[in-house]
Amino acid sequence: MYFKFTVLSLFMLVTFAGCAGCSHQADERERGPDVERGRYVVEIMGCNDCHTPDYMGSGSSLPEEDWLVGGTLGFHGSWGTAYPANLRLILNSMSEHDWLILARTMRQTSPMSWVRLPKVTDQDLRAVYRFVKYLGPKGTPAPARLPAGVIPTTDYLEFPEPH
Numbered sequence: 001m002y003f004k005f006t007v008l009s010l011f012m013l014v015t016f017a018g019c020a021g022c023s024h025q026a027d028e029r030e031r032g033p034d035v036e037r038g039r040y041v042v043e044i045m046g047c048n049d050c051h052t053p054d055y056m057g058s059g060s061s062l063p064e065e066d067w068l069v070g071g072t073l074g075f076h077g078s079w080g081t082a083y084p085a086n087l088r089l090i091l092n093s094m095s096e097h098d099w100l101i102l103a104r105t106m107r108q109t110s111p112m113s114w115v116r117l118p119k120v121t122d123q124d125l126r127a128v129y130r131f132v133k134y135l136g137p138k139g140t141p142a143p144a145r146l147p148a149g150v151i152p153t154t155d156y157l158e159f160p161e162p163h
């Protein structure tokens with residue numbers, strides 16, 4: 001009886017002690033509120049729809065470590081053909097300050113013009129940056145943009161004129 005009690009106590013001790021240094025709690029600390037906010041902004045602004053291959057086909061259930069790696073599906077229109085950039089590589093290779101400048105000044109003659117990125121607050125842009133930093137670099141750069149009039153050799157979607 002005494003033995004059983006000891007074993008049980010030990011078991012409980014190990015269980016609780018294990019939980020005190022719980023990796024789940026550590027993960028949350030490491031992610032921080034900015035990272036969570038950034039994930040949320042990326043999700044609600046639909047960045048994954050274009051910048052994450054197969055995201056829409058997966059019913060939005062791809063794990064976040066596969067997000068924002070860019071793609072080879074061209075967005076073709078009167079502007080030429082644009083490929084959704086690999087944001088994991090781009091953001092991880094620039095400073096947070098440079099990201100704010102890029103987000104405010106980026107080219108607005110592609111499907112991206114539908115995304116009101118220049119209107120996002122500094123705070124949310126910083127959060128997006130910290131989320132992508134947290135995910136780290138992954139994948140390969142997207143193909144280079146093709147000029148107007150060139151038919152892409154990759155798969156592509158035909159886009160109406162941006163407005």
Ligand code: HEC
Binds near residue numbers: 109145
């Ligand atoms: C409708 C599809 C679409 C959505 C949604 C979208 N993007 Fe893009 N994005 C593109 C395409 C296509 C390009 C390549 C544009 C080009 O080459 O001109 C691009 C390029 C970019 C670039 C590179 C710009 C540069 O000048 O180097 C950044 C940064 C970017 N997107 C961030 C985002 C973020 C952040 C979101 C969500 C808030 C987002 N995009 C949502 C299609 C999209």
